[in-house]
Amino acid sequence: MSHPDKVILAGYLVRCPLGGYAWQVLQYMAGLRAAGFDPYFYEDTAYYWDCFDPTTGKMPSGPEAGLRCTRELFERYGFGDRWVFWDAQRGQHHGMSASDLTELLWETRYVITLAAVTRLPRRHRECKIFLDIDPGFTQIVVDQGKYESRGLLAEHDLHFTFGENIGTPGCHIPNAGFEWRPTRQPIATDWWEPLPADSRAPFTTIGRWNESARDLTFEGVTYCWRKRVEWMKFLELPQRTQSRFAPAIDADRIPEDAAALRAYGWATRDPVQLSADAMGYRDFIRGSRGEFTVAKDLNVRLATGWFSDRAACYLAAGRPVINQDTGFGNILPVGDGLFAVRTLDDATAAVAAIQSNYDHHSAAARAIAKEYFEAGDVMRRLMNNV
Numbered sequence: 001m002s003h004p005d006k007v008i009l010a011g012y013l014v015r016c017p018l019g020g021y022a023w024q025v026l027q028y029m030a031g032l033r034a035a036g037f038d039p040y041f042y043e044d045t046a047y048y049w050d051c052f053d054p055t056t057g058k059m060p061s062g063p064e065a066g067l068r069c070t071r072e073l074f075e076r077y078g079f080g081d082r083w084v085f086w087d088a089q090r091g092q093h094h095g096m097s098a099s100d101l102t103e104l105l106w107e108t109r110y111v112i113t114l115a116a117v118t119r120l121p122r123r124h125r126e127c128k129i130f131l132d133i134d135p136g137f138t139q140i141v142v143d144q145g146k147y148e149s150r151g152l153l154a155e156h157d158l159h160f161t162f163g164e165n166i167g168t169p170g171c172h173i174p175n176a177g178f179e180w181r182p183t184r185q186p187i188a189t190d191w192w193e194p195l196p197a198d199s200r201a202p203f204t205t206i207g208r209w210n211e212s213a214r215d216l217t218f219e220g221v222t223y224c225w226r227k228r229v230e231w232m233k234f235l236e237l238p239q240r241t242q243s244r245f246a247p248a249i250d251a252d253r254i255p256e257d258a259a260a261l262r263a264y265g266w267a268t269r270d271p272v273q274l275s276a277d278a279m280g281y282r283d284f285i286r287g288s289r290g291e292f293t294v295a296k297d298l299n300v301r302l303a304t305g306w307f308s309d310r311a312a313c314y315l316a317a318g319r320p321v322i323n324q325d326t327g328f329g330n331i332l333p334v335g336d337g338l339f340a341v342r343t344l345d346d347a348t349a350a351v352a353a354i355q356s357n358y359d360h361h362s363a364a365a366r367a368i369a370k371e372y373f374e375a376g377d378v379m380r381r382l383m384n385n386v
Contacts, residue, residue: 004038005037006038006108007032007037007109007112008042008104008108008111008120009028009112010042010113010114011025011043011113011117011118012117012118013025013069013070014063014066014067014069014085014094015049015051015052015066016052016054017054017065017066017068017069017070017276018275019274019281019282020206020275020281022069022070022073022281023278023281023309024114025041026077026079027309028186028379029077029079030188031188031375032379034376035376035380037379039082040096040108041070041082042083042101043086044087044118045087045088045089046119051063051065052066054272054273063085067094070085073278074095082096083096084096084101084104105124110128112131113129113131113152115131115132115133116130119152122155128156128157129386130152131161132161132180133162135173135305135306136163136173136223136298136306137216140218142177143174143176150176153176158179158386159180160180160181160182160183160385161183162184162185162306162309163299163305163306164183164304164331165304165305165330166180167180170303170327171303171304171305182305184312184373185308185378186373186374186377186378187309187316187374189366189370189374192285192316192317193317194286194317194319197318197362198287199289199358200244201288203246203292203351204245204248204284204288205248205310206274206275206284207227207247207248209226209227209251209253209257210251210257211225223296223301224297224298225296228251230295230324231251231294233344234347235261235264237292237347237351238264240351241348241351243289243355245266245267247268247269249268250271250272282313285310286317289319289354289358290314290321290322291314292322292347292351293308293322294323294324295308295326299326300324303326304326305327305328305330306326308323314365315338316370316373317365318362318366319362320338320364321339322339322347322350323339324342325340325341326340328340332372337361337363337364337365337366338365
């Protein structure tokens with residue numbers, strides 16, 4: 001009997017052990033396992049060394065908090081002996097030993113790089129696959145010659161992106177010299193079994209409010225990385241709908257913004273504090289009425305087709321999603337359980353539709369997750385493409 005091919009997922013978790021990253025990594029591992037592969041997780045500090053401790057909010061920090069989170073989650077979901085973190089600064093291996101890692105590297109057939117923060121060099125004849133989770137930004141900055149990771153991309157044999165419209169006629173984002181193949185976040189839907197609906201629960205989301213360091217200009221137009229700009233377009237939504245909205249967004253960093261949100265009926269909380277515990281992150285999503293969220297300006301105006309891995313988790317939990325339109329209606333069914341909105345009027349109508357027939361939209365959301373995001377199916381498609 002032949003043994004399944006070994007796959008290394010080179011990712012980002014120990015250095016920033018927040019709920020979104022944890023579930024992203026875990027569900028890739030689950031998808032690879034369901035697709036018939038033998039997956040392992042690898043992370044190091046050779047290329048990007050800063051660590052964040054969500055329990056203290058400090059960066060740089062040591063990897064202790066991230067190691068605790070990773071060890072606990074991987075043991076809980078059956079990957080306890082299938083991860084390694086190499087602390088290059090201290091010369092220490094955690095999880096697998098250095099000798100076991102050396103053997104694994106020689107036996108591995110595929111390496112999948114999840115985002116450009118872990119740079120695992122080619123050791124043998126393995127196929128290297130790059131997953132782009134920042135569509136639009138990655139391609140534009142590489143095309144402009146400003147991105148230091150062009151060399152990293154060139155080290156890979158194949159390139160996949162969450163921007164599923166990239167390369168199609170309606171999306172004029174440059175390919176930056178690479179062929180970009182569409183993919184999406186795998187979701188282990190069994191881990192998101194819906195809870196009973198609570199009509200009093202608020203619409204929620206989880207994210208950053210004003211992260212501005214990655215604004216960029218493309219063809220003479222400046223695109224904002226800050227979601228704050230998009231949120232302000234929907235400020236009146238609670239008053240328009242008479243529904244509750246309680247997003248985990250760090251708007252308190254700008255006192256006047258936080259005051260405006262409160263005045264219009266938004267109840268916010270700290271996203272880092274919420275995300276510091278991966279199981280609490282999942283409970284927050286499963287206990288919500290649904291998700292209302294915005295997208296980054298670049299994905300909206302350039303219609304990349306990007307769809308959030310977090311939104312896919314809401315769908316799997318049977319929680320309807322209202323997401324600012326990035327062109328994902330070309331890929332996913334919208335109108336039942338999932339809504340693509342551009343204006344305040346669109347969002348108001350979507351909330352009304354969900355509240356008037358919640359059970360229908362909850363079931364539709366779950367069905368979309370199972371048909372389009374089921375972890376094993378997503379990874380089979382990706383690996384068959386390889």
